[in-house]
Amino acid sequence: MIIDIASWILLLAGGGLGIVGGIGIHRFPDFYSRLHATGITDTLCAMLILLGLGLQAGWSIAAFKLALIFMFLFFTTPTASHALANAAAHSGLKPKLSSNDSDKQAPHD
């Protein structure tokens, strides 16, 4: 029962983060901030959903496979985000630092 509730909390939190990430991809102004939004979907959202599914599966071969998918995502998605950002920076895409060009601010860092 407790495990069921915990897994549903994890699944719903993961689904919510997925929606947040989707909204972020649409709303954010430039490539790098959109990448930040996809990062949420790729990492925490996927992890929470996998954890929730793992709790539903219990100690079984399915849980083991979910753990393998977890490991795979844990290594690949940050690498994919990094590769995307790196490729964009390499090809000369500059981050958008201000919402409009008239009131230009100094970059934060």
Add this chain to the structure above:
Amino acid sequence: MIDIIIDITLLTFLAITSVAILRMSNLFAIVMLFGVFSLLSAGLFVVMDAPDVAFTEAAVGAGISTVLMLATLALVKRQQKPHYTEETPQTHRPWLPLLVVIVTGSALVYGTWDIPAFGDPDAPAQTHVARYYIDNALQETGVPNIVTAILASYRGFDTLGEVAVIFTAAVAVLLLIGGRRPKSPATSKDKESKIKPNLILRVVAKFLIPLIILFALYVQFHGDFGPGGGFQAGVIFSAAFILYSLVFGLDSAEKIIPANWLRILAALGLLIYAGVGIASLLLGENYLDYTPLGSNQIAGQHLGILLVELGVGITVAAAMLILFFAFAGRGRD
């Protein structure tokens, strides 16, 4: 109920994706949308309880063909030519094509009314041989995955033909664009020093490639028991090497698997498949009837299916790598 909701959602996404593909002119985005389209189709196949098909669609459609199309795209322009420019204005009226499309479409929709419902036990597809396969596949072949039993044993001729098609495609690509000119060593050295592979990508790729190969072997040899088999395993296997060549460069990848080996391997897989058939002929049975290969029927079928799937896997992996190296190597010259 939940199945219907998922079906409708996935079909809506499919429709949106295809409309987006039609309306876009950036070929790079179109290739990505093709990948999305294949992944959505794979999801639909899973909902319809066809994991083998879904697996193939995800591996081939969303995975390898996207990579191959990207490699092709590196050779051509990224932007589609506009259909109508100011100098050549639109000459035909859209009404006649629209009429033809509407008439054809309504005829097709009318045709669907007579199609039996999905999963209807009285449908013609279910009443002929499918019944026999479901009843007898396990007893006759000893393979729990009926899809593998049908693919490799009952319908071995079809699969032999499919493998021959893949082999022919690889040969055709080799004939058309395969023969690369050997470069002078100075230019290749120059290029290697210029493109320094990213450290993070290198480390993660080194960590992942053995796992991908291990997974390919699992898919290859677990195909008798679960979803999987030679086609999917071959594609996954080649994906490991494509990842290697993307991260470490084409030259180092070709040092690991020389192009000559690939050509031999592509032929070898097909020869293994056809050779199993010849072996069963020589042992006194029909072509591709594996029963005499083992001491009893189940052992023979099992060995035959294993060998045939191995042949499929080898040919598919080698053919995919030949295609990739042909396109990517072309762009390098």
